[in-house]
Amino acid sequence: MPANPVADPEECRAFMTAHPEVRFVEVVFTGLTGVPRGKRLRIDELPAVYDYGRFLPGSILVVDTQGADCEDTGLVWEDGDADRRARPVPGTLTLAPWLGPDVAEVMLSMYELDGAPNDLDPRHVLRRVLDRYAADGLTPVAACELEFYLVDMARGPNGEVLPARSVRTGRRPEGIQVYGLPELEDHAPFLRELWDTADIMGLPLEGAISEFAPAQVELTLHHKPDAMAAADDAVRYKRAVKGIAPRHGCEATFMAKPWADRAGSGFHVHVSFADATGANLCADDRPEGSDLLRHAIGGMKALMGDCMAILAP
Known part of the structure; x- marks a missing residue:
């Protein structure tokens, strides 16, 4: 199995030449829980990361969502918490404007x-899956879509989470107002900075809607x-959203269900499968789609129970 490509050291040198103002760089690893972790380095440490790791x-690799060691995995004390070698992902060295x-x-x-890929790195797990698709002559075409709430940085009198107030009116939103335009305008400065940041980072961020609950x-x-x-x-976008929100007096939460009586926030993964010509093999003239699409849906249904270990850890 071929490993994921490692970034060329020239990428680092070109970035440092183009951005002499950069003094710090955060190196980010995302493990099985989806929570980014890593280190903040001085910029003069970065070339060594590209040269060797x-x-x-x-x-x-196995800390839980709260950052605690999972000792039962055998990867803490049993092997002396042995080092692994982290290497940069091509094309992900960018400015992080919300950090300064x-x-x-x-x-x-x-x-x-x-130099062997680590089996527990989600990127290598995905690479093994993509290699199986390639062997069948298929290319997954994918996009991620994440819903989130903007909430007050301060909690309510009983410690409860509150929807963020409008920057235009100062009022707290009420009601659903799905696809409401004033609800987007209530957080226009946040959205503007988010789009600007996405452009700087090379993220293909598109349009926004007000979702099915206040401040969603x-x-x-x-x-x-x-x-x-x-x-x-998706990983880089989510990190930017959470970093930008406090600059506008609120927090962003991607929790699935911050309120029991309001709409949950989904993480939608859109996938189709293309052949060597780029044709979408999930679509054909039948209303129910192609056999490939039906088999994919059937496979997801059959494996949903096992998938919950990843979908709801």
Whole structure:
């Protein structure tokens, strides 16, 4: 199985030449829980990350959503919390404007010390799946779409989460108002900065809608014939959203159900399968779609129980 490509050191040198203002860079690894973790480095440390990699402890592969070690995995004390080798992902070294004008970020992927892909890195898991598609002459075309709520940074009198107030009126939103335009205008400065940041980072961020609850928002990322890049887009986009929101007096939460009596926030993964000519093999003249589409739906139904270990860890 071929490993994911490792970024060329020339990418680092070109970036540093183009951005002499950058003093710090956050190296970001996303493990099985989807929570980004890593280090903030001085910019003069970055070339070594590109030339060889950066050591990270193996336990980072299996920490839980709250950042605690999962000792039962055997990757903490049993192997002495042994180092793995983290290497940069091509095309992910960008400015991170919400962190300041002198800060950049780059994604990492995890390898063993001998250079073999680490089995628990989600990027390598996905690569194995994509290799199986390639062997069948198929290319998944994918995009991710994440709903989230904008909430007040301060909690209510009983510690409850509250929808963020409008920057235009100062009022707290009420009612559903799905696809409401005033509800988007209530958070226009946040959305403007988010779109500007996405352009700087090379993220294919598209339109926004007001979703099915007060202060709930959804934006789309354009699909790509590269499911790995689409997944990377989602991770980088979510990190930017959460980083930008406090600059506008609120927080962004991607929790599935912040309120029991309001709409949940979904993470939609849009997938079709293309052949070597780029034709969509899920679509044909039948209303129910092609046999390939029906088999894909049947497979997801059959495996849904097992998938909950990943979908709801």
